Amino acid sequence: MTASLRDPLDAHLAELDRSLRGPARARRDIVREARDGLDDAADAYRRGGVDPHTAARLAVRDFGPVAEIAPLYQDELAAGQGRRTALLLAIALPALMVGWDFVWQSGLAPGPPAPAAVKVLARVQDVAATTIAAVSGLLVALTFRRTRSPRRVAAAAMVTSMVAVVVCGGSAIAMNLVNASEAWLRFTTQPVGLSAYVVSLGVMVLLNVSALRTLRTLRAARKDDRHRVE
Template sequence: MTGGGPIDVHVTALRSALRGPGRLKRDLLAEARDGLLDAAEAYECDGLPRAEAERRAVEDFGPVADIAPGFQRELAVGQGRRTALLLFLSVPPTAFLWNLMWMISPEPSSLTTPKPAWFGLLARVVDYSQLLTGLTGAVVLLALGRGLRRLRRPALVTRSLGLFVCLGMPMTVAMCMALGLTRGMSDIFADWPGTALGAGSLALWLWQLYSATRCLRFAGAVTRADPAHSRSYA
């Protein structure tokens, strides 16, 4: 988009107004530009000069302030799908691998004394919370996929998912650390499988948190793009 014609100027302005996943944003802008070029070519076939044909195509397409909210909603939904897929594919396998690691790793002899009364309860809470996170990812993925046409406020689903992860993940990590310290994490990390699992879990946690913050950012941009209609259509 290096040209200076009305179409290039309009698409560049639209790009500056949008916030979203890079690849999806490029695809949407390319689609918009292709549509504008097709419209301009149709006007040229009717005898208009190129510059006037592009100007007419841009007028038909609409000003950035009017069209940006629709594009921004689609970008927010795209980020919601990405985050939901990440949760669905990463949380349940990670929980399974940790449970397997705890079962096959011998407990240090220094920690064979009875554990605190809260240990078993907290372990179950962690298991259920991880199951809930995986199921939430699956439900949101379906809602923002096949169920998208039935949603009046899809960006709100993306925002809610971001909040769910940003608020719930620190609690889950804290509970896992409490269980690990009571159980003896140094014994788990003594061998390379435990070290690899720990490093992989940390990387996934950071990735999930990063993806969730992007959900909040891009869904919030829907309101900023169209504050007058955000309550009805976000």
């Protein structure tokens, strides 16, 4: 395909790419799909006898302004980012629970019996993690279904992730503060205990980052809505 044909198409696709917010792979897939459609439309005009540059401009016209098209794609991106967040929750929290149970039961991080307050907080954390994982599994399933509002599912995944960080992360911090001396000993002298802390922190960071990315995707969708109204 000649440069004279591709230039208007490339400019339009570049504008579309800049307008979208969401997972990089999903954005690339959307732009690739749009490129295929534009190329087919331009080729059809060329076969009808239209010169390449005019064919490209007509294909772009038929495709529609980015301001009108981007919000439709943004809903798809919001659903994709929400799916990622929910899937991370559904996998990471149960895995973290199993990992810590293994650390305690294996004797790799020995220590005296935990205070009563720590046991209560641990119970709260277990119940919260189990509930959040179940909700996340449901949200993952919903992201694969056509719904009237994929943004609501994405927003639910974002809120669930934030709740997980606050409740599970907060209870973990509280447990270590209540039993600070043992926590410090485990952190400084037990490689397995240190590894468990590092992994737990990493999971909380990933959940927070995924929630923030979902929030940015939803904000982009709302921004597109405002532009369409204006």
